[in-house]
Amino acid sequence: MARKGMQKVRTGCHTCKVRKVKCDEAKPHCTRCSSTGRKCDGYPRLPHGVYSWDELLSIRPIIPAVTSRHSSQESRALDFFRHAVAPAFSGYQDDDYFWLTLVTQASYHEPAVRHAVVAISAIYEQAVAAETEQCTPPQQQQDHHQAFIDSPAGRFALGHYSQALKQLAHTRDESVVLFVCILFVCIEILQGNQQTAIAHCRHGVVIFNNAKAKNLGWARDYLLPKFVAMSIVPYFFGNTPQNFPGLVNSDTDDSKPLTSLDACRSSLNLLVARAIRFIRTSDTCRYATVPAAMHSEQRDLLASLARWLQNFTAFQEISPPSHDAVNTHLMLHIKCLVSTIWTSTCLDPSSETACDQHLASFREIVRLARQVTAWEARKPGFARPKFVFEMGFSPLLYFVVIKCRDLDTRLAALACMADLSAHRENLWDLVHMFSIGWRLIELEHGVNLERAAQGSGGGGFFEYTDVAVPVPPDEMRVRDTWNSGGNEMRPGRDGRKVLHRKVCFIVLGEDARLVGSKQWVQLRLPGSGEHLLKW
Template identity: 25%
Template sequence: MAPGSGKTKVKTGCRTCKARKVKCDEGWPSCRRCLSTGRICEGYGIWGGGEKHRHPTSAVHSTKHSEIVIFAPTPIETANKDESRCLEWFTHRSAFKLPGVFRFEFWDKLVFQAASTEPAVRHAILALGSAHKREGRVSLIPALDITPDKEEQFTLQQYSKAITYLQPHFSSRENSSVRVGLLTCLIFVILEFIRGRYKTAITHLQSGLKLLDESQARSDDVESYSLFSEPCRDSVDAWIIQAFIRLDVQTKLMGQGSHYLNFIREDRTPEIPTHGFAFQSIHQARQHLDRLLGQILYLSHEYRSQARRRAKIYLNSYLLRQRRIEAKLGVLFPAFKILRENQIVERVSTSNVAFTLLHIYYLLAGIMLDTCLRPTDQLRYDAHTKSFLAIMDQMRLLAYITSSTVLYKVLHLPNMSSTISDLGAFPPLFYLVTKCRVSWIRHAALDFLKRLPHNEGIWTGRMISSIAEEVVKIEEGDFYEGVAATDEASFCSASDKLEVLQPVLPESYRIHDVKIELPEDYAGTVTLRCTRGLEDSNEEVITRDFVYNESAQRWVIKGRKV
């Protein structure tokens, strides 16, 4: 249906019935209307089905709970040479780079299959590919008085077309329309992150999460609707939901976004056996970790919300939920370590990068879980010094692996930005800098953070390192003036007796809440808001406004000389 045609009705059914303009009974894998007339049923596009799936070499395998659909590459039609060139870039650059080291079928199969049949998805990936190609070669600050260049115009045109083709799907409650809407929404979020339109990206993400939440409510009554199946299923719906969970966790780690996706609450997931649990793959380990992080973040959010409203808090209930998550982490982390030990993985490989990142996030999850019900008790983080050190050890390993000549060529293709859409090193490094009060450890993490040139979805390297540096300055102030610097060797030789090496930063210096208010784009202002307790039980709120300095290529305090 062409934009502006005036028709808004979405016709469902197999391709054959839609081409014949007759009502389809939507039988699976082939509709009975086609079979009864001897015609070949061409299936339901990216959602599978069709005569070809009845062959013994079928790509659809029935299981007890769901169908596993494996797609073959499908040619994608484009209208002109500009679209063809952009599609080629997306196929060989964007779709390879953006997922990072945790590739899965959403990028390798679903996006391309959807783009081959759904115009909304096709134009969305063209807009994404165009923005990704343009990133890094133009000014980050939009000029208000200058017409967008040719590439930006192309991006906006494709963006507009995607929205136009998406409109009919909004009025339909069919599962296929929901999936198209969710897919397109995911692409829009990543597109806006790349363009530096943070607030717009979060708005898109919230819209998608809300649609997921509504779909979850409907799925309780519709047995065949599998969007909210358990993790680790290999299906279209599982790929979509996993992509949303990854973006959701990524934004929540920065304190952004809403708290939809209620299905990741710990009381909605099946219990994990305490004995004999094992991961079958690194992908399965990542799926479980994402859900675990989501549960921790939700528990923390709910507890803090109650505390802010000064509502009655049933602490025992929260502690019980905390212990349940702790039990899961107690099972998952050993299973992850066994998987890592048993896998034959080359030391310099993307698989080892993925394993190292997972190790870091499991360590991070343990700290977050232990402290999530103690939002103002900043001394509690001192009990996790060994975990902070372990995170830094894994960060050094990560730096060693990724700096190798062979892997560098794989991870950093020429003439392309280093942006990825998935989780990487930024969230744990930022957490370490802001929560570890062992001065030399946090400063080592800060130096590490400042050397990272790339972006990870909402986590922009230049922005987050500037904010982290300012947090340290606010907290430490003049406390360590005149105190000799402590190096790593002396710390390790002191058997972790930290108080012998450096004075402990008093609680009165520590910030118990760090909030980041993101701008609409690089022309806007980033606001850092910190809260620190005072001796009279009151609180001090400290704010800093950052603006982007293009000549210095970093975010600086507004009014402060560079």
């Protein structure tokens, strides 16, 4: 017999369906249930394509159970991402929402996202396993990566990466492209493909710059902060404002008070992105006549950074950091201090000695970093993540190691870098930075850190508090470094063969011109007293 009245609705909540009453379908809980004190058991899971991106962001997090439409291997990868990868990626940025909620939720509703997430999960699991595995004899990074690519797990991961690329080729939604672009950057970083990761980042920045604001919608609120943070990284790896675009129309009004931790982080990242572009621009004119506009931009940047720190201090007084956010607050303060020192000295042709005027700020950075170390020590069972997606502590503390010439302060920064940094922070590799910093200190101060560390009981770090070690003269200071070759097994100081990397140290020559001095630098595993054998 035909039903009378309205057509049957199949999208109501489970509770109203059982009660056989009309559901008003309010989200996240229907009003009909909540207004009568009943528990709303939620809504049936809808097929792919039902939710728009705006709906995905407005409803409560959806973490569906594994369904038969995913293979067991794919389902395991999605589950591993949610429980192991996403929490690690958040790092010290207090960024759980993007990785734990938004990415996880989108992976169940957007095929390109799902395939990218599966690839990330599989590659991350392999990278962590490779790092913790003991290998004798040691293998090179490329050997491990190639072995993974040739393995069933590698073919599985790269197959899903390929599927994500194919899915993305058919979408016209720029917001989806930008979302998946972030995941592609992550995939390439995990594989050690620096230039490809930067190329994906450049592509996303260009899309943002060319898109009309009305077409981006939610992406501007949720994804733009990610691209601002990502756009900082390429300038540390050989890119310049001439070959890497900046994000346009992303300025912030630093005269307004800061009202949330997200606002503090976003506004500072915008300033840091602006500062690093300015610093890289200054590289070309430091030893020539500096245009007046550059000095004006420098003053404006320093004033903006000072206002940010003032507003941040006021925000902390009104809203003291929660237990989980203490380290994020400390990191933001450190990032502001590093940006201020670097911006202040970048136009000075004697910038190496100019840094000596900022010893108080360098010491403050170390003091804040030690607070993080002490705070982490209170957490039972705390383990640093192997990889974080955004800038962590390593590049910030490395700046102190290479630019502060007070031996005690830079040694303390080196120790904090070993204690706090993830093994990989975006494109930064802790072992390479730690090892280069170690050798640079030896060169500038004429000391043997390995011998001194052994004399202090083998702890690996020490202080010269009882020995007068002068600040190195300008002619002994290293101006810059870069990797000039691959890794090679060579005899260490104790005669054993250990892994080395060829590094070029830029110093002043006899005629006051910059010259390169190439050396094999022994790679060390920070904090363990052992030499690094492999990633």
